[in-house]
Amino acid sequence: METPVESTRERLLNVAEQRFGEGGYEGTSLRAITVAAAANIAAVNYHFGSKEALLRAAVARAMAPVNTERRRRLDQLEAGGLPTPEQLIRAFIEPGLELVLRRGERGAVVARFIGRIAFDPSQRIRELYAAESDPIEKRYLAALQAALPRATPEAVAFGYVNMLGLLALHQSQALSRAPGVTEPEDPGTLAENLIAFLVAAFDRGLRS
Amino acid sequence: METPVESTRERLLNVAEQRFGEGGYEGTSLRAITVAAAANIAAVNYHFGSKEALLRAAVARAMAPVNTERRRRLDQLEAGGLPTPEQLIRAFIEPGLELVLRRGERGAVVARFIGRIAFDPSQRIRELYAAESDPIEKRYLAALQAALPRATPEAVAFGYVNMLGLLALHQSQALSRAPGVTEPEDPGTLAENLIAFLVAAFDRGLRS
DNA sequence: CTCCAGTTCAAACGACCGTTTGAACTATGC
């Protein structure tokens, strides 16, 4: 029996992403995770300390590249003068959908995990996600405000949470139940559709 | 000790709405519900049969007036010729936010319950909600398609699920964690903001 | 009063939960 390329710790994180994304935090047991990861039940508390700490580690790992890419794009945009609303929306949506959906099977798993956790029923879990995406939030909001000078700060914030919510919804694939809707379209197309939808809403749908 | 005006069955439904809306289905135990409802733990299985049947009954009761109002508005609109997109969006959003948020404390509880269940982590639960709102869905989509002749059916369906998701998000109050956002605004204002947001997106943000 | 269907009750069922324990295994440094 050869040693697996992935460490127990990595396998736990991978399976946690998948299972938490499928059944939510409360609906997924550590035993289900450890069995699927071919690990002992005690491995979770050895490597992470608790179920919630495992989730926290998984969220941090999943969000890191998204945050990095968003920061990079924001830097780049602000270096080139005043960004347009579309540029800012694109800089937010694409790292969440594209960067994560483009990398095949695992990308979709990660996206669903993030989308699910972002709007978990438990406020405790939601705050755990929020803490991970908070750093760029203020900066992003300020840029959005500058790009939409006619809209009030409250209106811009309203648009932002709507964008956040719609992204999470599409990431979590929770709307595949819709009528006559064949959601699993090309990730790129989905991103373009969502961006167009949001650009129109930000451009003409916010309180002045 | 006077007999309560509400029956055990009604108290169970009321508390179920509240608790399921707070913690989600998996995160809420029957014991928590029955204690808060001052009922015996066995009362749930006596009156409803199971935890899931209790949820189903609560969803049906909560959705009934919303569905009725949406149907009424759709009837009224279609009787007066071709409705505009804004009229259709209004006919969908307002019964979900207004009709339910206007009736004070309990309305907000019902709204949060519906919003939470609509995007529960478990697909089983989501389907349970979908079954309850399905009846008008096809009819509504057809009207929306007629009002937006330039958009493809796929684009209209895309807009519809976005509308559905944003409504559920605001109903569930899951975005109160946002930055500098003081979400608990007047329900009427929230409805107007959301409608304006969606009208702009439907009008100019869909694939032709 | 008796009867009976409807309802409530305390108690227990087996199953599963997250967590902990202490021994067993593994690999590396001396």
Next chain:
DNA sequence: GCATAGTTCAAACGGTCGTTTGAACTGGAG
């Protein structure tokens, strides 16, 4: 070889879960 730190293991901990049981209570009909 031996010691040692890191990791994995089976087993069990107390607690909570949804559900079931059978007896006790309730209020009206005959």
